[in-house]
Amino acid sequence: MMSLDMTQGKPLRLIVRFALPFMFSSILQQLYTMTDSVVVGRALGAQAFAAIGSSSFLQWFLLSAIIGLTQGFGVVLAQRFGAKDWQGFRRAVSMSLMLAAGLCALLTLIGLVFLEEALTLLGTPIELRAYVSQYLRALWSGLMLSAIYNVCAAVLRGMGDSRTPFIALVISTALNIVLDILLLMVFGMGVAGAAIATLIAQAVALGYCLRTLWRSQLAKPLREDWALDRPTVRELLRLGMPPMFSHMVISTGELAMQSAINAYGVDFVTGMTASQRYFSLLNIIGSALEGAVVTFVGQNVGAKKLRRALDGTRAAILLGVASALATTALVVIFAKPLIRFFLPTSGAEIVGIGMGALRVEAFFLIALYLLCLYRAAIQGMGDAIVPMISGFLELALRLVWVLWLAERLLGREGLYFTDGITWVGTAVYLIISYYKRRAKIISELEAQAQ
Template identity: 30%
Template sequence: MSATTKDLTKGNEYSTILAFALPIFLSQLFQQLYNTADSLIVSHFLGTDALAAVSSSGTLIFLLVSFFNGTAMGAGIVISRYFGANDGDKVSKAIHTNIVFGLICGILLTIVGVAFTPTFLVWMKTDPDVLDGAIEYFRYYFLGSIGLVMYNICRSIMNALGDSQRPLYYLIFSSLLNIALDVLFIGGFGWGVGSAAIATVISQVASVVLCMIHLFKKGKIYSLSMSKMKIDSQMLGEIIKYGLPSGVQNSVIAFANVIVQTNINSFGKYATAAYGTHAKIEGFVFLPIMSFNMATTTFVSQNLGAKEYARAKKGATFGIISAVIFAQLVGVLSYIFADVLVALFDDSAEVIKYGVLQAHTVTPFYFLLAFSHAVAAVCRGAGKAFVPMFVMIAVWCVLRVLYIELVVYFKGGLNLIYLAYPLTWFISSVIYFIYYKFSDWVHGFDNPPKKLFARKSA
């Protein structure tokens, strides 16, 4: 086994998942730190209006990027399954197909993002005081969105092969570069809010370059070759089969969150700034959730590929429990120190008031958020991505939007809008618990269907 790949089908399940999840956690931590530094620097040098401009539609970026990231998840599932089955030829085809498909998706995202940014921001009821700054920031951001898409694809490839360390090294470098460029452009040169997006784009492109240099190294199971850089129709079909549900799921959830943010934006720039600030703080809660989820998905997928069904089940349970415990620990800290954390970004009384209100409404329920995401990760790793797609669309999109519309209709306050999150987390958790506890596929790892991943015979 190569030093830059890791076979997750051997060794103690718990230590294997922890060892794989730790570099992912650190990668996510550095990514969150430089996203946070971005907002801190903007707020410190440019003020509340600039912070509101950057925060005005963070959910918009997630909406446009999340679909393509879902296909990266699908590719990761396909790659890790064939890697677990020791099928190097199919691993190579899946990787090359994913790279080419990702480039196409990145170009499309750039065109759509740049062209329609003003329309999106106006539709989201962005405060007129910050609209121009928001347009400038997000247009620059989308100009470099191909870097964001390609980094996530490269990371999914390396993670699928059991290598969670190299993405960490590359992200540390790009994070430090992003912070340095933020300080230089905004603090040194005195440039406006758009320069923060430029700094982010440059750092993302740098991380992609490092990833590609590594993936083009010869003699590895995943070595890229220009002669193989084409789309294999069978592999693309598998990637879409497992990635499309995740992409659709992410997109519709993001759309629901856009609706939430649109209604929050209508409360004014202080509410908008507070919402964006809370999103940065909440990002730290997602660190253990996403770390264990990514590790669990890869672990389950590799072990199912190797037909280690009991091992996959044991690792899945451990991943779920770990994500729930660590997420709620961070949630408790976020609740206790809510005012201090919000004040780090903006010390205006109004922003702190709204930020603390949101924190105290949602943080006690982060264990529900973690549980829903964790079971969804297990489903994806088992090739059952349609299950979380249907649950999330029904609950996190349809019910969440209906609830928001009712709150707005009856002229409810911000606290009731914030309540949309824990309410839908609770409902999805109940559904996931029933599915995880009683469905055949979850507790049928020991006696799986014979054609769980098999191709149909001609």
């Protein structure tokens, strides 16, 4: 395991060094997602492809709670690592694992019990319901694997190690692709086979990360570290619950978006699904920089190097803006072949839907990058409330646009603009909040220097 002390050295170089494995991890995830979609579409047909796309927001609703919680845990871990509080770090590891496991058990139960009601509420097309239900029941049965993996990844990244999660993802992605082809094309297991392939690959990734952590003297909890540590639990929940609620609130807005998409029928769902498959790919650099900034700021705040935390944030934002502009240009130019990659046999109308949605989303990409990076800096400083408020703002903007404005102003094409309008409004709030906090920090530093 290679931990990285981000309190020493050139900020931008450290941020890029941390972000690169993170970015390659995202590329691998997208490689898997694309391969999975292509295999499902060609082995099972367009309806199965649309069904998995239609299920993605509901799937994300539960997973986002776990990811949000572990993001908050990562701030605590990074700060304790930066402060070189090794006993506190180990206790944060053990309490994080226990809290995530408890939350996951509750979410799994809720998801499996209320799945059919959720599909009805979302207006999932009747042609897709059997596929969606079968896929999600299989996938959610192994949700605990995702929960523990995300804790392990948060621990490793809190130590500045983004390399181990990357290697784990390389292994699991390769395995997932092989299993997809084997279970769907050879054994004909249907959409459940795609879910089972994902779970097996996740188990392998988790095993690799656990093996690495348990070999580390810094991260492996001792027997006494498993005893309930109330102050650590309170700190983990203080920083973990707000982003968890924020992610779930954002996901609620995305569910409303999916419901609106479903109302326009299978062709519209298929075109939008092809476009949505590129969302994470568009945000690869932004997401990687976000993870790096959280760790960089967290470690430096823990080490009381506030000026360094601000300087690193500024450098990451400039890099993020340049990356967003370059990505937007490429997507606008190559939108048609990108959509055709998923829908090689679909008609012009479906492809046109996918192209329109993809180009509009790419146009607003700079707002998404700014949202991610300013939110990351605020989280790294230990402020979980502002990011949570931003989540509620994102929900409000999404609902107002989807429920009242989109169709009235632009018809069904108005749904193409949902993400972009949401990103712009939320980014403005986070930018204002960050610079208020930055001004306060600079004022305090100047007062200390006098």
